[in-house]
Amino acid sequence: MAERISEAEHAIMEVLWEEHPLTAAEVAERAGPARGWSVHTVKTLLSRLLAKGAITHEAEGRRFLYAPAIERDSYVGRESEKLLDRLFGGRVTPLIAQLAERRQLSAQDIEELEALLKELKP
Secondary structure, three states, X not given: OOOOOXXXXXXXXXXXXXXXXXXXXXXXXXXXXXHOOOHHHHHXXXXXXXXXXXXXXXXXXXXXXXXXXXOHHHHHHHHHHHHHHHHHOOOHHHHHHHHHHHOOOXXXXXXXXXXXXXXXXX
């Protein structure tokens, strides 16, 4: 999957990562109301995701059942790396510094970061 997933498509992916397989109507029930999306809009987004290879579908009678073709962790990992490369030259430290500067890190955030660093340290 080389093409980028839009924010709207990502909302559809989150529904399918949570539960699958689902019909277009079921996806619309879960993702549509909060965004004001019709079943038609959801079907358009599903078609785009199919074309990008992000989801699969199989016929069940006169309807299709949709499921993710990519794992959420894999997608998040790739997108995180792209963000790091594009905005921070592939370096993690400036990202953490930016987040710490923009948002107040809680004591729990700091403890979790310290624990992660200890775990990663040889």
